[in-house]
Amino acid sequence: MKKILIAASVVSMFMKGTLLCGITAAAERIPPDAPVPDWVPTDFYSALEFSNKYGATHIADDRICILEKQQTDEKYTYSEDLTATGDWENNYGVYRDVIFDSIPKPEKPEESSKEYFEYERQMRELEFLRFDEEKNAYITPFKFHMTVYELQRDTTLTVEKHVKYGEKDFGTTTYTFACDKDDNLTETDINNWLPDCVDEYAAFKKERAGITLMDNLIIYCGDLGTGTGEKFEITQSGTARLELIASRNLYPETLLPMAGGSTNMIRVYRALNNGLVKLTAATYLGYTDDPEKQHREETTEYFAAASPEEIITIDPGQFREPVPYDCNADDEFTIADVVMLQKYLLGTGEIYIWTNADIDENNILNAVDLSLMKQALLKVYAQKPESEPVVTLKAEDDANWYYCPENNSIEVPYHFYLTIPEGMVPATAVFSPTLYNADTNETIKIDKFESAGTPGKFKLTVTMELSESGIRHYYVTVPGVDAKDGSNKTYKSNVVEWQVNLSREVPVPPAA
Numbered sequence: 001m002k003k004i005l006i007a008a009s010v011v012s013m014f015m016k017g018t019l020l021c022g023i024t025a026a027a028e029r030i031p032p033d034a035p036v037p038d039w040v041p042t043d044f045y046s047a048l049e050f051s052n053k054y055g056a057t058h059i060a061d062d063r064i065c066i067l068e069k070q071q072t073d074e075k076y077t078y079s080e081d082l083t084a085t086g087d088w089e090n091n092y093g094v095y096r097d098v099i100f101d102s103i104p105k106p107e108k109p110e111e112s113s114k115e116y117f118e119y120e121r122q123m124r125e126l127e128f129l130r131f132d133e134e135k136n137a138y139i140t141p142f143k144f145h146m147t148v149y150e151l152q153r154d155t156t157l158t159v160e161k162h163v164k165y166g167e168k169d170f171g172t173t174t175y176t177f178a179c180d181k182d183d184n185l186t187e188t189d190i191n192n193w194l195p196d197c198v199d200e201y202a203a204f205k206k207e208r209a210g211i212t213l214m215d216n217l218i219i220y221c222g223d224l225g226t227g228t229g230e231k232f233e234i235t236q237s238g239t240a241r242l243e244l245i246a247s248r249n250l251y252p253e254t255l256l257p258m259a260g261g262s263t264n265m266i267r268v269y270r271a272l273n274n275g276l277v278k279l280t281a282a283t284y285l286g287y288t289d290d291p292e293k294q295h296r297e298e299t300t301e302y303f304a305a306a307s308p309e310e311i312i313t314i315d316p317g318q319f320r321e322p323v324p325y326d327c328n329a330d331d332e333f334t335i336a337d338v339v340m341l342q343k344y345l346l347g348t349g350e351i352y353i354w355t356n357a358d359i360d361e362n363n364i365l366n367a368v369d370l371s372l373m374k375q376a377l378l379k380v381y382a383q384k385p386e387s388e389p390v391v392t393l394k395a396e397d398d399a400n401w402y403y404c405p406e407n408n409s410i411e412v413p414y415h416f417y418l419t420i421p422e423g424m425v426p427a428t429a430v431f432s433p434t435l436y437n438a439d440t441n442e443t444i445k446i447d448k449f450e451s452a453g454t455p456g457k458f459k460l461t462v463t464m465e466l467s468e469s470g471i472r473h474y475y476v477t478v479p480g481v482d483a484k485d486g487s488n489k490t491y492k493s494n495v496v497e498w499q500v501n502l503s504r505e506v507p508v509p510p511a512a
Contacts, residue, residue, distance in 0.1 A: 036096075037061045040148060044100040044255075047144040051253045055196030057175055059185055064149040064177055068161055069253070071142055072101070078145065079162045086155025094149055101143035103129070105136050128256055140255065151179040156188075190246060194268065201250050201264045211279055211301040216311045218242060218303060220267040220281050226251070226258075229285050234267060239275030239322050240305045241355045241363070244268070271305035272363060273354045276319050278302050325376055327357040335439045338377055338471055341370050346469075374471065378495065391433075391493040392419040393476050399499035402466060409467035416460040417452055418476060418493070435460060438473035438495045472498045 039060060041047035050058070050067055058065050070078055106122055109115040129138040151157050157177045163170040176189045186192065195201040201221075208214070208221050224232050236242050246268035251261065271277070284296040302319045305311045325333040328340045329352040341357050343349030344365065351357050357365055359372040396415040404410045418433060435444040448461035460476075478491045 040065055041146055044103050044140055047100045048253050052197055053199045057187055057191055062150060066147050068145045069142055070145055075166050077164045081160045083158040096148035099143055099145050102135055102137035102139050125255055153179055153183050154181050155179055198250055198252050210299045213313055216309055218269040222265055223262045224265055226261045226263055230283055232283050234281045236277055236279050238277035239353045239355055240277040241272045242269040242277055243272050245270050271308045271311055274305050274307055276304050278319055322356055325356055325373055327351050327353045329353050338373055341373060391478050391491045393493035393496050395496040395498050401501045404502040409465055411463050411465050414462055414464045418458045420456045433476045433478045435476050438475050466500055469500055469502045
């Protein structure tokens with residue numbers, strides 16, 4: 001059975017030492033008048049200590065404690081949803097739900113007592129806070145919302161914390177817990193092992209400093225100086241793509257902001273596809289471009305993903321940088337890669353290197369990637385070290401649709417328009433351009449070559465045999481004489497693209 005429950009209303013005023021009664025029969029396992037364990041926060045200072053020691057969650061004494069740091073700005077709104085599953089009608093209990101948002105004014109001890117020194121230290125800190133006469137308390141710059149739960153045997157509990165700033169949604173943090181048949185209570189989300197406070201981070205870093213692999217997840221763990229101008233960046237390359245699933249910057253929670261110190265960083269990645277990947281984390285000084293003053297420090301590791309669920313560490317020599325746009329794994333970027341992507345989008349083929357086909361890096365392969373790849377290929381053709389492209393070629397249409405019966409080919413006439421630059425001298429008495437397939441460099445027979453009615457412009461008619469859809473590229477060469485020195489020279493045109501779309505279905509005539 002699955003039951004959706006709404007979280008108990010928040011008690012805005014803190015009552016020290018008072019327990020709120022459970023709202024369900026499940027709370028009977030822990031009597032409402034049971035004493036609060038020492039580790040459960042009872043005021044703002046103990047909540048601060050809890051946050052640094054345990055982070056957002058802690059389980060002990062058959063209790064689940066969740067602590068959420070909240071901003072005092074009224075534009076921030078906080079809400080939560082609870083979902084419980086199991087065989088019990090009432091399968092969880094909330095017996096403490098409070099907010100710590102103020103610090104009661106401390107009583108002044110005798111100046112000769114041992115407590116006076118601590119009182120003086122505390123008052124020096126509190127004097128920076130606003131004092132509320134009505135509450136007789138100092139208002140803290142942020143607040144803690146604490147909830148303590150218990151859970152019935154063989155049930156689960158999911159707590160979703162929502163944060164918004166005005167209309168902007170900051171997302172949801174989800175915590176999940178389970179109590180098995182033997183009353184073993186555990187947290188089952190990523191926070192079960194991933195540090196979310198400075199104390200947990202310190203222990204975690206001893207085992208996993210730098211870039212490491214854990215349970216098919218790639219983890220970076222390192223420090224960044226605060227207030228030093230130091231910056232951090234992490235980059236990836238390869239045929240596999242990594243997705244960031246957790247990002248945390250941890251630092252000691254204090255009542256007032258600290259000067260200096262360091263930020264403890266954790267990044268967790270998972271692989272989206274198979275392949276090789278290189279991950280580099282670097283720290284550097286952001287206020288200078290002088291390499292000698294950068295003091296750049298890098299950590300690099302190499303991984304191979306047989307699947308998102310099977311990742312291993314590899315030696316640097318096993319890694320190779322992929323050729324951009326090479327999605328058929330032949331270490332070249334050619335028209336074959338465009339064809340492979342087009343067939344994949346039509347559902348008639350596959351992609352060997354998925355990341356090279358996802359050119360806009362949005363983890364989706366679509367027509368946008370195909371268009372970007374075609375543009376990149378045209379640039380490659382334009383940059384080839386051939387003769388100077390002084391002749392201009394234009395296709396009649398960028399794309400055409402034709403009907404072609406199954407297992408047959410068709411022949412269609414097609415036209416190109418050629419423009420000869422002013423001052424060009426033909427090498428022979430009879431002007432004779434040659435048309436080429438740019439993808440194969442094969443020559444194409446020109447059926448008819450005639451003037452287009454304007455000086456220097458000509459029309460080429462060719463017969464094309466078509467048997468499948470695809471993208472074709474063409475160019476022409478013209479033998480000529482350099483007008484400056486009289487030497488023979490081959491003039492090559494630009495490369496034009498023609499997209500052929502064949503339909504195998506018999507066209508249906510329009511209704512009368």
